[in-house]
Amino acid sequence: MRRNIEFGKKIKMVLVDDNFDHLMGIRELVGMEGKFEVIATATNANVAINLVKKYQPDVVLMDINMPEKDGLTAISEIERLNLGTKIIALTGYDDPDLIFRAMKIGAKGYILKTMASAQLIYAIEEVVQGKVYLPSGLSSRFFEYFQKTFKEDKTNITGKENLLQYLTQREEEVLGLLTQGVTYKGVASQLFISETTVKTHVNNIFQKLQVNDRTQAVLYAINNGFMNRKKLKIAI
Numbered sequence: 102m103r104r105n106i107e108f109g110k111k112i113k114m115v116l117v118d119d120n121f122d123h124l125m126g127i128r129e130l131v132g133m134e135g136k137f138e139v140i141a142t143a144t145n146a147n148v149a150i151n152l153v154k155k156y157q158p159d160v161v162l163m164d165i166n167m168p169e170k171d172g173l174t175a176i177s178e179i180e181r182l183n184l185g186t187k188i189i190a191l192t193g194y195d196d197p198d199l200i201f202r203a204m205k206i207g208a209k210g211y212i213l214k215t216m217a218s219a220q221l222i223y224a225i226e227e228v229v230q231g232k233v234y235l236p237s238g239l240s241s242r243f244f245e246y247f248q249k250t251f252k253e254d255k256t257n258i259t260g261k262e263n264l265l266q267y268l269t270q271r272e273e274e275v276l277g278l279l280t281q282g283v284t285y286k287g288v289a290s291q292l293f294i295s296e297t298t299v300k301t302h303v304n305n306i307f308q309k310l311q312v313n314d315r316t317q318a319v320l321y322a323i324n325n326g327f328m329n330r331k332k333l334k335i336a337i
Contacts, residue, residue, distance in 0.1 A: 111138040112229055115156065117149040117172070118142075118164040118191065123214065127162065130218050137225070146175035157184050160225060163208075165192040165199065173202055173282035180207035187228050198316050200235070206282045210234035263325050267309045275302045280319050280328065 114137055118124040124142055131137045140156050143149040146167055153161060161179065165172035176188050189210035190203040200211050210228045212221060213236065220236065227234040268276065271292075278288045285303070289296040303315070312318045322328070 112136055112160060112225075113138050113140050113156065113158040114160045114162065114225075115140060115149065115152050115158045116142045116162045117144075117146070117167075117175070118162075119144050119167040120164075127221070130221065131225070134222055146170035146172065149175055150178050153179050153184065153186060154182065158186055160229060161186055161188045162191050162225075163188055165190055165203065166194070171284045171287060173206060173284065174287055176203065176208055177206045177282050189224060189228055189234070198314070201316055202282050202319075204233070212236065264310050265322065265325055265327055268306065272302050272306050272309070275299060276306055276318065276322055276327065279303070279315060280322055 114131060116124060116127055116131070116139055118127065121144055124144065128139050128142055131139055140158060141152040143152055147170055149161070149163070152158075163172045163176055163179075167175075172190065172192075176190065179186060179188060187209045188207060189212060190200075190208040191212055191214060192199065193214045195213060203211055210224050210233065212224045212234070216224070216236065224234040224236075265273075274292060275288055278291060283291065285296055285299045289299045292299070303318075306318055307313065310318055310321050312321055
């Protein structure tokens with residue numbers, strides 16, 4: 102659902118960051134801009150999701166690296182609410198794979214915690230106007246990574262049988278969660294297994310699908326109809 106913001110109306114925001122001091126700093130910074138209204142803040146993802154349901158903000162600034170439930174999972178859950186809320190991923194990592202995953206599941210912007218205040222305000226304004234924002238230094242790296250990953254994945258799958266058939270049920274369950282942007286820690290929590298076991302399953306998935314990393318595995322799954330399968334029953 103696309104949401105139009107009325108001219109002259111303040112932009113309602115929810116800010117999410119597990120670092121309370123940083124969260125308050127952003128709140129103060131955003132609050133200095135007359136066009137923005139911070140209606141709520143949260144230091145964990147579950148609270149943030151409930152706040153979004155309650156207030157239906159125009160913009161959410163979402164920290165990616167948080168305990169319990171990570172920001173990528175939260176972005177996916179907020180997107181499924183279909184409220185038209187625009188989400189900007191906030192992180193300290195300039196990792197192209199992380200950018201790819203965040204943008205793929207619905208983030209409209211990706212900003213670093215080290216960005217200058219003027220850049221942060223500009224990023225929010227760009228996303229509010231319906232644009233996608235990436236810092237110039239990250240955008241080129243992101244598109245290079247995207248093109249490289251897409252080409253490698255296309256080469257791997259062309260003319261080959263569907264390798265998904267060789268996955269065990271547990272490996273399918275793990276892959277299903279990875280396609281949703283869930284972290285290894287999150288997968289371990291949802292499947293009631295250790296993170297070490299998750300990594301073992303992931304390595305097996307990589308070998309069976311003949312890919313080198315998580316992003317390639319997810320792309321392979323999507324391109325080969327994995328998402329069209331019936332919802333997998335999680336084995337406890």
